[in-house]
Amino acid sequence: EMGAYYTPEEITGFMARRTVHPYLLDQLNEAVGASYDDIDDVFGFIGAGASGESAAVADGGMVTQQAPTENVNVGHVETLYHDILKEVKLLDPAVGSGAFLLAGQEVLLDLYMQCIEFFQRLEDEGQGWELSSRTREELDTIGSGKGNASLYAKRTIILNNLYGVDIDDGAVEICKLRLWLSMVADIEDEPGEVEPLPNIDFNIRQGNSLIGFTELMEVNQDGDATLANFGGGVGESVREKYEDIIEAVENHRRAENSTEAVNWRKEAERRLSSYRHDLNKKILDEFHDVGIENVTLSDVESYSPFHWVLEFAPVYAEGGFNIITGNPPWEVLKADSDDFFSKYDEKFRTRMPDDKKSAKQELLEDEGIADEWEEYQEQMEIRSEYFKKSDEYKLQHPTVAGRSAGNEKELSALFLERCFELGGDDAKIAKILPGIIFSGKLGKDLRMHLLNECSLQIMPTFENRGIFEDIDNRFKFGIVVFENSGDTEEVLTKHQQGNLDILRHIDDEAARISRTVLEQYSPSARLFPYISSQREGEVLEKILSFPPIGEEDANWHANPFRELDHNNDSDRFFEDAEKGEYPILGGGNVFQFAYDNTAISDLKEPKFWSVYEDTDKASSARQRVREKKVRDLKKSIYDEF
Numbered sequence: 046e047m048g049a050y051y052t053p054e055e056i057t058g059f060m061a062r063r064t065v066h067p068y069l070l071d072q073l074n075e076a077v078g079a080s081y082d083d084i085d086d087v088f089g090f091i092g093a094g095a096s097g098e099s100a101a102v103a104d105g106g107m108v109t110q111q112a113p114t115e116n117v118n119v120g121h122v123e124t125l126y127h128d129i130l131k132e133v134k135l136l137d138p139a140v141g142s143g144a145f146l147l148a149g150q151e152v153l154l155d156l157y158m159q160c161i162e163f164f165q166r167l168e169d170e171g172q173g174w175e176l177s178s179r180t181r182e183e184l185d186t187i188g189s190g191k192g193n194a195s196l197y198a199k200r201t202i203i204l205n206n207l208y209g210v211d212i213d214d215g216a217v218e219i220c221k222l223r224l225w226l227s228m229v230a231d232i233e234d235e236p237g238e239v240e241p242l243p244n245i246d247f248n249i250r251q252g253n254s255l256i257g258f259t260e261l262m263e264v265n266q267d268g269d270a271t272l273a274n275f276g277g278g279v280g281e282s283v284r285e286k287y288e289d290i291i292e293a294v295e296n297h298r299r300a301e302n303s304t305e306a307v308n309w310r311k312e313a314e315r316r317l318s319s320y321r322h323d324l325n326k327k328i329l330d331e332f333h334d335v336g337i338e339n340v341t342l343s344d345v346e347s348y349s350p351f352h353w354v355l356e357f358a359p360v361y362a363e364g365g366f367n368i369i370t371g372n373p374p375w376e377v378l379k380a381d382s383d384d385f386f387s388k389y390d391e392k393f394r395t396r397m398p399d400d401k402k403s404a405k406q407e408l409l410e411d412e413g414i415a416d417e418w419e420e421y422q423e424q425m426e427i428r429s430e431y432f433k434k435s436d437e438y439k440l441q442h443p444t445v446a447g448r449s450a451g452n453e454k455e456l457s458a459l460f461l462e463r464c465f466e467l468g469g470d471d472a473k474i475a476k477i478l479p480g481i482i483f484s485g486k487l488g489k490d491l492r493m494h495l496l497n498e499c500s501l502q503i504m505p506t507f508e509n510r511g512i513f514e515d516i517d518n519r520f521k522f523g524i525v526v527f528e529n530s531g532d533t534e535e536v537l538t539k540h541q542q543g544n545l546d547i548l549r550h551i552d553d554e555a556a557r558i559s560r561t562v563l564e565q566y567s568p569s570a571r572l573f574p575y576i577s578s579q580r581e582g583e584v585l586e587k588i589l590s591f592p593p594i595g596e597e598d599a600n601w602h603a604n605p606f607r608e609l610d611h612n613n614d615s616d617r618f619f620e621d622a623e624k625g626e627y628p629i630l631g632g633g634n635v636f637q638f639a640y641d642n643t644a645i646s647d648l649k650e651p652k653f654w655s656v657y658e659d660t661d662k663a664s665s666a667r668q669r670v671r672e673k674k675v676r677d678l679k680k681s682i683y684d685e686f
Contacts, residue, residue: 052372052477053512056524057148059548060475063503063526064368065135065152068473072129077121087125088159089116114166119175126160127179133206134360137371138254138467139460140209143220145371147227150202157198161187165194192232199228204243204298208360210254210351217251224249244306247294247313247359252351255432255459258324259353259466261286261361287358290316294359317355324352335434337427348428353467365469373460375479375522377453378429380422389414429454438462443489445570450486457482461491465498470530474499480506480521483573492571496564500531503538505551506575510543518543521575534560540575556582565589608670617666618653625654629666 066084074081081087089112130153137145164180167173173181187197203224211217225242261283284291293313300306325342328350332340354361382405386393389408396404409415432438432454440462443450457478464474482488483506495501506523509516527533537555539547547554556579566574566585576582594603609617609629618629628634628651636648655666662668 051513052144053545054144054148055545055548056372056477057144058151060145060370060477060524060526061148061152064370064473064475065133065149065156067528068133068368068471069125069129069156071471073121073125076124076128077118079118079121084156087117087121088112088163089114114163114170114172117163119167120177122160122163123177123180126157126164127183130156130160131201131205132363133368134208134363134366135206135368135370136366136467137209138369138463139371139373140211140220140249141216141372143209143223143249146207146209146220147223149368149370150199150207150224150227153202153206154195154198157202158195161194161198196228196232200243203228203245203248207245207248208357208366209249210252210356211249212251212253212349214251217249221245221249244298244300244310246310247297247356250351250356251349252356253349254351255456255463256328256348256428257350257352258327258355259463261354283354283358284362287320287355287362290320290355290358291362320355321350321352324355325350331435331437332427332431335431337430337434340427344424344427347424365472366467367469367472369464369468369472369474370476372477374456377455378425378432378459379453380425385418385421432459437466440465440490440494441487443486443570445486445489450489450570453487455479455481455487458487458491462494465494465529468529472529473526474529475524475526477524478522480523482525483523484521484575485572486570489571492563492573495525495527496533496560498530499533500528501533501536502526502528503551503555504536504573505538505547505555506540507545508540508542512543512545533563536560536563538576540577558582559586561589562586568593608673609666614666614669617664617669618655620653622651622654624656626656626660627654627667629653629655 070081070084070087073079073087083090133153135146135149135153137143140146161184164176164184167175168184176184187194190197207224209217209220211220224245228242290313293309293316297306297309297313300309325345329340329342329345332338332345360366382401383394386405386408390404393401393404409418432441433452438459441454441458457476458481461476461478461482464476468474482491483504503526504523506521508518509520509522510518513520513522536558537551538558539551539555541547556576558576559582562576562582562585563573564571566572566589574585576585592598595605596602619625622628630651631649631653633649634651656664658665658668
């Protein structure tokens with residue numbers, strides 16, 4: 046109903062593994078100067094493939110396994126656990142009910158337990174002296190706490206690693222509830238005998254992810270001055286600016302009873318509110334600066350701006366987000382009758398079109414509802430105009446064949462561009478996106494950003510065919526997994542219909558497609574092709590190795606265009622050959638290409654016929670083609686001069 050759809054666990058788990066494991070591995074290799082190829086290698090499972098997709102998909106996560114301790118570098122595991130695993134920040138900026146956070150939790154939990162159980166085994170085997178003091182303290186904390194090691198790990202993950210934002214209050218509360226419930230399964234004793242559930246009010250937040258500051262701003266008498274962009278607007282500069290907020294949030298998280306937690310939450314919200322008001326005024330200035338004058342501060346506040354660096358000040362103080370995943374809304378930002386009128390008629394969404402029209406007319410007879418509907422439409426138009434003109438979004442207005450192609454604001458496109466800003470250079474990002482991002486004109490600049498400014502690594506695409514039950518079977522979508530820096534040379538991709546099998550074996554079964562194919566398949570719009578096999582990719586690579594036939598710098602060139610349209614020009618041809626003076630040739634009447642001189646004899650006979658201009662100018666197909674060419678000539682002269 047809100048452009049949001051339940052995402053199958055095969056997808057959420059795949060995206061979690063393909064971001065969490067590579068990020069942790071890169072960070073560990075850099076920290077200890079190692080060259081592990083797989084996260085399992087750290088635990089001595091070299092070549093075992095314990096984290097392969099087929100093993101993990103079975104239950105959405107992993108059952109921990111153990112290799113002999115002598116195969117493992119203790120210091121490396123300790124670095125992974127204390128310095129990387131417990132510090133990683135995973136974000137879903139359109140969190141909904143939390144499906145992607147729960148998938149991330151499963152992947153992180155497996156690694157937490159691998160580490161903890163390895164430490165415990167060392168102690169059991171009399172090798173505890175190899176552990177550092179911080180690890181022995183961690184084991185003491187786990188052993189003296191209420192609940193088992195898994196419950197401790199889940200609690201730590203929820204508090205330290207998982208973050209989400211959603212514009213819908215209800216979704217935020219459901220997400221928090223699901224995270225809490227994920228801990229209940231590990232409560233072995235009476236609820237009163239375990240640690241209280243974690244305070245995550247400042248992990249899962251309500252707000253508009255698309256409006257608000259993602260960098261550190263300072264309000265002073267001369268207006269806002271940008272202190273640093275994302276790359277520098279993290280760490281101590283944030284800590285100094287928002288120290289009072291960080292203090293209140295941390296005290297809330299560490300509260301030992303409900304009264305203390307409530308008091309610190311109120312204090313943190315009070316402090317947030319004071320900064321939030323000043324930043325909202327700067328958002329109002331942005332609206333006015335781009336020519337949207339009919340907006341007040343109250344209007345801006347009704348949009349629920351989410352100032353990332355403020356609302357997640359503790360995260361930014363520690364370096365920002367490392368992993369971003371999720372499924373953003375798949376809809377155009379515009380006034381939606383279903384969304385609006387369902388507030389007054391709970392059956393409105395499910396009514397038939399004629400019944401819906403009558404219900405709408407009846408509701409609009411109420412002057413108050415009519416005024417609200419008019420205001421709602423105006424506000425949606427204002428927001429769309431803001432995204433169109435704001436400097437925050439520079440990849441939403443591509444030019445294709447000399448024309449602007451970004452008039453409508455697709456929310457998934459806005460969210461993807463937002464992720465480029467929210468993630469640091471070493472961030473791993475995975476998003477599931479509608480087909481328009483891969484093969485629509487609107488997505489051109491986003492696709493080029495993925496190729497030129499990111500390392501796009503994995504891109505399976507799908508024709509729905511029942512994967513999402515509430516979406517048309519023909520609808521296309523795909524997954525992108527990339528690092529938020531570098532550039533792209535080769536991508537793993539495969540297009541499938543109606544099943545997700547490729548996610549289990551993508552390394553072995555996907556096609557490896559070069560940047561050339563992705564970049565040159567559609568030189569003007571930069572559309573990405575849907576490729577079903579390695580052979581298809583190789584054929585495209587071969588074709589694209591030659592100059593395009595429309596390239597005027599070549600020895601010869603051709604300019605293909607459509608002369609006659611079956612529907613629009615149907616008055617210019619007929620099926621009776623006896624009435625015609627010449628045939629109208631279609632695709633079936635022309636053999637398109639052959640690699641030898643074999644005679645072709647199986648072409649179809651002409652189906653349509655027409656007459657010369659002298660016979661009947663108004664019915665002549667040749668006359669219609671000449672008229673079109675005159676228009677093309679006029680346009681060419683206009684474009685030239």
